[in-house]
Every structure is written in structure tokens, then in C-alpha cells.
Ligand code: SF4
Ligand code: SF4
């Protein structure tokens with residue numbers, strides 16, 4: 001990575017909560033400081049850039065022109081398509097227009113977070129009627145499949161948010177090798193999404209022994225028993241969180257006593273509500 005040239009990265013944030021960027025700032029290998037100061041040129045990112053308004057939009061267009069055909073486009077957040085896309089606009093244009101324009105000279109797109117990879121929470125059914133994805137929130141891949149935007153090489157880095165080192169590691173892989181990592185059938189890097197959370201979980205031996213917590217504060221929970229009967233989605237969820245954890249490899253949900261919500265899989269929010277019966 002140290003010998004790689006500093007390619008331009010343009011990061012577009014659409015219907016999102018800034019959680020994916022928050023996560024990235026906790027990256028340890030490489031750190032976000034090393035990534036954006038030493039290894040790449042982050043030419044546009046709402047939260048991290050100094051420029052604002054017209055100057056920010058000019059910086060995006062300058063970076064596109066100067067690096068046409070080679071820049072990395074990172075997208076976090078879903079893209080609203082209902083009502084002409086007016087549910088979310090930046091600098092007077094819809095997210096869909098900005099995505100289409102910025103894709104023109106991109107070498108690849110990295111969809112960071114479950115919102116960009118699958119639609120995520122913005123695409124979930126509303127809790128109250130009408131229970132619809134009212135903004136028509138779409139993932140980058142869905143828009144490519146529908147022919148709404150051009151098809152470019154796409155890497156999905158799912159998770160709500162994704163593990164910080166999985167975001168930075170995926171970007172770093174492309175910078176170092178100039179190619180995509182091996183991907184699974186949902187365009188996710190197999191190195192990070194090749195195993196279920198369950199198969200890497202420190203509570204797995206309790207699952208195998210039939211030792212389950214039945215309440216979050218019962219004796220089983222205090223002994224670190226398996227959380228499957230409390231709704232854990234680890235067996236059907238593919239992610240690296242048990243081994244590449246948050247906050248410099250410190251922790252992940254089951255370390256703090258909570259089951260997996262399935263945050264790196266499509267429609268995880270709707271599936272959780274359905275399981276809850278609500
Ligand atoms: Fe926020 Fe989750 Fe969407 Fe990331 S994937 S922008 S953390 S809601
Ligand atoms: Fe599997 Fe969840 Fe139990 Fe861990 S807590 S062993 S992921 S079911």
C-alpha cells in the first residue's frame with residue numbers, strides 16, 4: 001500500500017445517518033488518517049471535507065476531470081427514486097442525478113453500508129401505515145440492474161454500519177492491487193463476508209451444548225450463553241464482526257451481551273420487525 005499512488009476518491013453520502021462515516025473514523029488498519037493523508041486523495045466527502053457549498057461541488061467536478069476513468073466512487077446511503085428523487089437533494093440536484101453524473105468517469109463503485117448495498121433502513125417498511133418504502137430508496141446495485149445508472153464494477157461493503165477495518169481494508173485492497181478482491185454472490189469481499197457471524201462467535205460452544213440465555217439479565221446471560229432464543233440472527237448473517245471488531249478490534253455486539261440483528265444482510269430491519277410480530 002505504501003508504494004501505491006494516491007488515487008482520487010469521491011465519497012457521496014445520500015439517504016444515510018453518517019454512521020458509516022463514523023465507523024470509518026474508528027479504523028485501525030489502516031487508520032483513517034493514514035488512508036486520507038498518505039494513501040489516497042479524498043476529494044469530496046460532506047462530513048470530512050473543509051469546503052462547502054459551491055466550492056465543494058467544484059472540487060468534485062475538478063477531481064472527476066483530473067482523474068477521469070480512474071477515480072474510486074464510494075457511496076453511502078440509499079438513493080431515493082420516488083417522486084422524481086426529490087426526497088433527498090444535494091446542491092439542488094437529486095441524489096440520483098448526482099450519482100449518475102459522478103459515475104461517468106469512475107473506475108469502480110464501492111457501496112458502503114447496508115443502505116447503499118441493499119437499501120437498508122431507508123428502504124424498510126414504515127412502522128405506521130402506509131407500510132411502504134415511501135422514498136423509493138434503492139441500492140446502487142438495484143439501480144445498475146434496472147439500467148437506471150450505468151453498470152460499473154461494484155463492491156458491496158454491507159453492515160449497519162460496516163466494521164471500520166472492513167471499509168478501509170476494502171478501499172486499501174483496490175489501492176494496493178488495482179483490482180477487485182474476490183467477491184461473493186452479492187458482490188461482497190469474500191475475505192470479510194465468507195463466514196457467518198455464528199461460525200465465528202465466541203458463544204458458539206454454548207449453542208452446541210444447548211446452553212441458551214432466556215432473558216437478557218438471567219443467569220445464562222450472565223454466564224455468556226448463546227443468545228439464539230433471544231432473537232440472534234448470527235446463523236444467517238455473513239460478516240467479519242466477531243474477528244475484525246470495532247474500536248481497534250475491541251468489541252462487537254455479542255461481546256456486549258446483544259444478539260446479532262443481521263445488519264449486513266438485505267431487508268434486515270423488516271425481518272426483525274416481522275420476527276417481533278409487529
Ligand atoms: Fe446509517 Fe446503517 Fe445506513 Fe450506514 S448502513 S448510513 S450506519 S443506516
Ligand atoms: Fe450463534 Fe448468536 Fe449464539 Fe453466537 S449468540 S452462537 S451467533 S446464535
Ligand code: F3S
Nearest residue numbers: 239241260261262263
Ligand atoms: Fe451486524 Fe450482527 Fe455483526 S448486527 S455488527 S452482523 S453481530
